[in-house]
Amino acid sequence: MRENISLMLNGNIEQIPPINSAVTLMNWLRNNKNLTGTKEGCAEGDCGACTVVIGKYNHSLGRVTWSAVNSCILFLPMLDGCSIRTVEGLAYSEDELHPVQTAFIEKHASQCGFCTPGFVMSLYGAWCKKQKPEGSDIDNLFAGNLCRCTGYLPIKKAALQIGAIPEEERDTSYLNIEEEFVIQNLKNEPLSIDVKNEKRQFRFDAPKNIKMVGPILQEKDPLILSGATDIGLWVTKKHMEIGHFLYLGDVKELNFLNENQKAFEIGASVSHEVAMQKLGSHFEALLELWRRFGSEQVRASGTVVGNIANGSPIADISPAFIALGASLTISHLENKRVIPIQSFFISYGKQDLKKGEFIKSVYVPKLEKNQRFECFKISRRFDQDISAVMGAFLFSISEDGFIEKAQIAYGGMAAIPKEASNLSELLIGKELGNLPLDDCKKALKEDFQPITDVRASREYRNDVAFNLFVKACDKISGKPSSYLPGAVFENVSGNSVTKSQQNV
Numbered sequence: 327m328r329e330n331i332s333l334m335l336n337g338n339i340e341q342i343p344p345i346n347s348a349v350t351l352m353n354w355l356r357n358n359k360n361l362t363g364t365k366e367g368c369a370e371g372d373c374g375a376c377t378v379v380i381g382k383y384n385h386s387l388g389r390v391t392w393s394a395v396n397s398c399i400l401f402l403p404m405l406d407g408c409s410i411r412t413v414e415g416l417a418y419s420e421d422e423l424h425p426v427q428t429a430f431i432e433k434h435a436s437q438c439g440f441c442t443p444g445f446v447m448s449l450y451g452a453w454c455k456k457q458k459p460e461g462s463d464i465d466n467l468f469a470g471n472l473c474r475c476t477g478y479l480p481i482k483k484a485a486l487q488i489g490a491i492p493e494e495e496r497d498t499s500y501l502n503i504e505e506e507f508v509i510q511n512l513k514n515e516p517l518s519i520d521v522k523n524e525k526r527q528f529r530f531d532a533p534k535n536i537k538m539v540g541p542i543l544q545e546k547d548p549l550i551l552s553g554a555t556d557i558g559l560w561v562t563k564k565h566m567e568i569g570h571f572l573y574l575g576d577v578k579e580l581n582f583l584n585e586n587q588k589a590f591e592i593g594a595s596v597s598h599e600v601a602m603q604k605l606g607s608h609f610e611a612l613l614e615l616w617r618r619f620g621s622e623q624v625r626a627s628g629t630v631v632g633n634i635a636n637g638s639p640i641a642d643i644s645p646a647f648i649a650l651g652a653s654l655t656i657s658h659l660e661n662k663r664v665i666p667i668q669s670f671f672i673s674y675g676k677q678d679l680k681k682g683e684f685i686k687s688v689y690v691p692k693l694e695k696n697q698r699f700e701c702f703k704i705s706r707r708f709d710q711d712i713s714a715v716m717g718a719f720l721f722s723i724s725e726d727g728f729i730e731k732a733q734i735a736y737g738g739m740a741a742i743p744k745e746a747s748n749l750s751e752l753l754i755g756k757e758l759g760n761l762p763l764d765d766c767k768k769a770l771k772e773d774f775q776p777i778t779d780v781r782a783s784r785e786y787r788n789d790v791a792f793n794l795f796v797k798a799c800d801k802i803s804g805k806p807s808s809y810l811p812g813a814v815f816e817n818v819s820g821n822s823v824t825k826s827q828q829n830v
């Protein structure tokens with residue numbers, strides 16, 4: 327076991343003695359290293375001002391990968407064995423800036439400059455990944471970076487300038503040094519920090535081997551930590567003091583993404599970004615959902631399993647995977663059990679996970695020839711926002727267009743991500759292009775009694791859930807908007823009106 331955190335910061339090796347609290351990478355950079363170019367805007371992963379680029383070994387891909395991440399919600403020990411580059415470490419010398427910095431200057435892509443280091447580092451992340459951003463790629467690249475004064479056009483032009491640089495002309499000397507460090511550090515003993523003073527005790531276990539996970543969970547009561555895109559906010563916003571983390575991000579056996587003819591199996595430490603690349607080619611609708619999941623920075627850190635494990639009623643992946651008939655493998659010491667994903671969610675904040683257990687992986691069956699899948703996310707902002715309602719629809723359809731099986735699930739409609747079982751059952755044997763929509767609406771109302779909160783009213787949720795269902799049916803049957811002319815809506819006072827009455 328090892329207590330010192332070993333990392334590479336802007337090309338220099340750092341050995342950091344045990345810390346005794348959950349310090350974020352951003353605070354350590356700013357307060358301990360005086361690297362104040364990394365800005366604090368929101369401290370909750372929303373604005374991108376704190377973006378840095380990290381290099382980490384990815385066992386599922388078998389190589390070192392570089393990602394732009396939000397340093398405000400990553401805990402310092404999670405960076406053990408990684409390389410970190412901040413905006414201060416980009417320039418080649420006092421006289422020679424990095425091409426990404428030059429592009430920002432030449433395109434006048436900065437005014438007050440507060441957001442600029444974050445944008446620069448996001449673009450540097452694309453540089454490291456050898457991306458050539460253009461068109462909507464640039465919007466996706468910067469969806470997690472907010473600028474309130476420059477306007478995005480000059481920033482996009484800076485990205486285009488970088489995209490136009492041919493790969494062979496891109497200097498990779500930083501990456502070579504970092505890669506060597508990261509690979510060398512794979513041989514290190516696992517990190518286990520355990521410090522105590524009169525005020526508090528802090529423990530951080532980062533096992534590298536799956537066999538070490540169960541006993542720690544069994545003997546102690548640690549909080550399982552994966553990408554920290556949920557837990558980070560518990561610390562920075564709710565000011566929770568967490569005394570013991572069990573970090574799964576270094577466990578080799580949990581970082582896998584297998585594919586065979588029938589299914590995908592996603593290990594517990596696989597990020598949204600990696601899963602999106604692989605599953606997106608099979609599930610077109612999931613690709614679009616993932617594109618709107620947080621931002622590049624959030625998808626690079628956050629894990630698919632973390633999204634499920636958190637049990638949030640507004641998590642995006644859970645309803646989609648319920649509809650797809652996914653199952654979870656839950657480990658406990660040497661044992662394991664496999665459960666359908668929907669039975670994992672018991673009630674608000676309560677999941678089917680007993681002491682000593684953790685989720686090892688999620689299994690997602692591929693679509694069969696007669697199956698069609700759609701999912702849609704409705705949020706207040708298009709990008710980087712949590713869903714108000716999320717609907718996911720899987721239909722098995724006979725050759726003559728009749729529904730043989732339906733699996734429909736929603737987020738944002740109940741205290742847990744939940745299947746619309748009445749609606750799913752009602753649809754069996756019905757013709758997809760000719761559904762009894764009034765009955766469907768009634769069934770959906772029996773399935774859910776949503777609440778009103780800051781994201782949406784109860785009435786809006788009911789309406790939008792039904793509309794998403796119709797949208798999915800229309801899209802799959804190829805008969806657009808079939809329901810609109812005779813549709814029955816509920817007005818604010820709860821009276822039924824037709825679409826034409828509503829227009830009057």
Ligand SMILES: Cc1cc2nc3c(=O)[nH]c(=O)nc-3n(C[C@H](O)[C@H](O)[C@H](O)COP(=O)(O)OP(=O)(O)OC[C@H]3O[C@@H](n4cnc5c(N)ncnc54)[C@H](O)[C@@H]3O)c2cc1C
Binds near residue numbers: 631
């Ligand atoms: C800016 C921002 C935008 C976001 N946008 C979205 C969005 O669009 N849609 C959405 O659904 N979510 C969104 N999220 C939430 C978050 O990114 C996801 O829920 C993410 O998948 C959580 O994964 P993680 O690895 O970061 O989990 P962590 O924060 O590390 O952990 C989350 C929870 O899961 C538990 N856990 C993690 N792994 C395991 C395991 N293997 N076994 C058992 N328990 C485990 C932890 O103990 C904790 O309770 C957003 C978050 C931020 C900060």
Ligand code: FES
Binds near residue numbers: 374398
């Ligand atoms: S400070 Fe806003 S994302 Fe980190």
Ligand code: FES
Binds near residue numbers: 435437441475
């Ligand atoms: S330059 Fe001022 S916030 Fe972007």
